[in-house]
Amino acid sequence: MKVETLPVTQGSYNLKDYEEAYKSFDWKDAEKVFSWAETGKVNMAYEAIDRHAESFRKNKVALFYRDEKRNEKYTFYEMKKWSNRAGNVLKEYGNVEKGDRVFIFMPRSPELYFSVLGAIKLGAIVGPLFEAFMEGAVKDRLEDSEAKVLITTPDLIGRVPVDELPHLKTIFIVGSDVEEAGPFVDFNKKMAEADNDLDIEWVDREDGMILHYTSGSTGRPKGVLHVHNAMIQHYHTARWVLDLQETDIYWCTADPGWVTGTSYGIFGPWLTGTSNVITGGRFKPENWYQTIEDFGITVWYSAPTAFRMLMSAGDELVKKFDLSSLRHILSVGEPLNPEVIRWGMKVFNKRIHDTWWMTETGAHVIANYPCMEIKPGSMGKPFPGIEVAIVDDQGNVLPPNRMGNLAIKKGWPSMMRQIWNNPEKYESYFLPGGWYISGDSAYMDEDGYIWFQGRVDDVIMTSGERVGPFEVESKLLEHPAIAEAGVIGKPDPVRGEIIKAFVALNEGYEPSEELKEEIRQFVKTGLAAHAAPREIEFKDKLPKTRSGKIMRRVLKAWELDLPAGDLSTMED
Numbered sequence: 001m002k003v004e005t006l007p008v009t010q011g012s013y014n015l016k017d018y019e020e021a022y023k024s025f026d027w028k029d030a031e032k033v034f035s036w037a038e039t040g041k042v043n044m045a046y047e048a049i050d051r052h053a054e055s056f057r058k059n060k061v062a063l064f065y066r067d068e069k070r071n072e073k074y075t076f077y078e079m080k081k082w083s084n085r086a087g088n089v090l091k092e093y094g095n096v097e098k099g100d101r102v103f104i105f106m107p108r109s110p111e112l113y114f115s116v117l118g119a120i121k122l123g124a125i126v127g128p129l130f131e132a133f134m135e136g137a138v139k140d141r142l143e144d145s146e147a148k149v150l151i152t153t154p155d156l157i158g159r160v161p162v163d164e165l166p167h168l169k170t171i172f173i174v175g176s177d178v179e180e181a182g183p184f185v186d187f188n189k190k191m192a193e194a195d196n197d198l199d200i201e202w203v204d205r206e207d208g209m210i211l212h213y214t215s216g217s218t219g220r221p222k223g224v225l226h227v228h229n230a231m232i233q234h235y236h237t238a239r240w241v242l243d244l245q246e247t248d249i250y251w252c253t254a255d256p257g258w259v260t261g262t263s264y265g266i267f268g269p270w271l272t273g274t275s276n277v278i279t280g281g282r283f284k285p286e287n288w289y290q291t292i293e294d295f296g297i298t299v300w301y302s303a304p305t306a307f308r309m310l311m312s313a314g315d316e317l318v319k320k321f322d323l324s325s326l327r328h329i330l331s332v333g334e335p336l337n338p339e340v341i342r343w344g345m346k347v348f349n350k351r352i353h354d355t356w357w358m359t360e361t362g363a364h365v366i367a368n369y370p371c372m373e374i375k376p377g378s379m380g381k382p383f384p385g386i387e388v389a390i391v392d393d394q395g396n397v398l399p400p401n402r403m404g405n406l407a408i409k410k411g412w413p414s415m416m417r418q419i420w421n422n423p424e425k426y427e428s429y430f431l432p433g434g435w436y437i438s439g440d441s442a443y444m445d446e447d448g449y450i451w452f453q454g455r456v457d458d459v460i461m462t463s464g465e466r467v468g469p470f471e472v473e474s475k476l477l478e479h480p481a482i483a484e485a486g487v488i489g490k491p492d493p494v495r496g497e498i499i500k501a502f503v504a505l506n507e508g509y510e511p512s513e514e515l516k517e518e519i520r521q522f523v524k525t526g527l528a529a530h531a532a533p534r535e536i537e538f539k540d541k542l543p544k545t546r547s548g549k550i551m552r553r554v555l556k557a558w559e560l561d562l563p564a565g566d567l568s569t570m571e572d
């Protein structure tokens with residue numbers, strides 16, 4: 001089969017550099033860019049902010065922030081001061097110490113970024129929570145992590161069941177006229193009074209830094225722990241994959257509640273001393289193009305669902321804006337359709353570069369580098385210094401063009417170090433021989449390009465967000481009308497997948513459109529809007545194994561009109 005390729009169009013290094021690096025790349029050498037290589041003093045936040053504030057980048061803008069109400073910018077020098085203040089406030093009023101879990105549950109704002117950096121400067125472990133989470137989702141995460149401190153807003157505090165969280169000692173509220181009583185502290189007031197200088201907690205490279213909760217196909221969401229050492233990979237992927245250079249204006253559209261919004265919304269850009277644009281507010285195609293024009297964005301990192309939504313807003317809209325500043329566009333989170341890449345060529349005259357990685361990998365693992373030919377539909381090639389292979393279920397490496405488990409050899413710098421409170425779960429990711437099993441299936445072609453085929457498990461990727469069916473099913477079962485629930489991802493042209501729920505009702509309840517809507521709202525307000533099923537179908541009974549487990553694979557087969565496969569374990 002002849003595979004289409006798109007030629008190299010831009011990039012600040014060439015294929016030869018890349019090939020050289022590929023042959024000789026050594027993570028030990030890669031460490032030499034950090035100040036700790038000389039001083040021995042390690043802290044991600046120092047490396048991302050203070051080091052630049054003490055250099056020629058002192059007055060360079062680190063953060064451009066814009067939403068409907070605010071339009072602000074902060075230099076590296078100012079970021080140093082504000083993050084120091086945040087550190088002082090957390091220490092003084094929240095008694096935050098090294099290793100404590102500090103959770104941050106709020107919409108994007110400069111204060112969110114000051115808090116993340118301030119907490120990391122104290123050696124704390126930051127847990128960012130997506131603002132759309134509702135009470136059930138918030139409680140699960142705060143409980144499992146035994147978070148000691150929470151930073152949130154007056155709008156969101158109602159979703160935090162404070163009385164049911166004995167470990168949570170202090171809650172900072174970011175707002176105006178905050179009433180200080182019990183565990184509640186007025187964050188802005190304390191920030192205004194705080195000291196600009198902070199004693200940074202120097203940590204071990206293997207100390208915890210960030211805890212992202214993510215979903216699998218079974219069980220509650222799990223806490224994926226990353227350590228300061230991850231900065232090595234954040235830095236070098238920001239250089240090689242994002243191709244960030246001194247004069248770039250970079251925009252990552254992801255929220256820090258998800259790993260892309262921290263690894264490449266905070267760490268990667270700031271470790272490399274790049275000007276970083278952060279926007280708040282809802283997605284609107286006009287606003288997005290306006291952002292690119294107004295800030296003169298040069299490097300733009302987003303996701304297939306967003307590109308597809310922009311695509312459906314039409315090509316005429318694109319022409320109303322001056323997008324000529326763009327030089328490098330990237331995508332992550334779901335399969336990037338060749339059609340979208342072709343559209344990008346047409347309207348931006350630029351290639352969109354796919355990248356593959358996961359919450360657990362902490363940073364890019366596979367990418368289309370600026371200097372290489374793109375094969376639309378392929379995720380690209382492994383990052384230098386990381387061994388990626390397609391393996392069978394026993395860990396045997398498969399030859400080219402054979403589909404199997406997408407696996408990574410243990411030991412890349414930004415690999416997760418723990419599943420919080422769950423060592424068995426952590427171990428279950430690895431096969432003998434040191435292969436980390438991603439849960440994705442893929443094949444590698446004879447040129448080393450990797451082609452995504454699907455998830456091996458039941459994890460749903462909807463609009464680039466990872467949703468575990470178990471979490472949604474558990475919530476559905478809390479609804480009084482529901483006796484049984486099974487949840488699957490249903491293919492969708494814009495969102496990649498949407499969530500579809502099959503439910504069987506308890507006696508006394510009748511299927512109706514009103515009931516569907518009520519169930520949808522129930523999940524929306526109990527868990528999160530993005531986790532609510534867009535489609536609900538009533539069934540008298542759901543397919544189960546003899547041990548009572550809902551067979552999602554059969555539900556999926558029903559939905560897609562496919563053969564259901566082996567039904568020998570199904571109850572009558």
Ligand code: PRX
Pocket residue numbers: 214259260331332333334335336354355356357358359360379438439440452454455461464465466
């Ligand atoms: O299935 C893969 C999909 O997203 C999963 C990881 O989700 P999460 O941990 O939320 O991280 C998303 C962003 C880092 C993967 O197991 N995925 C990620 N990138 C791609 C992708 N699927 C296809 N193509 C990609 N480029």
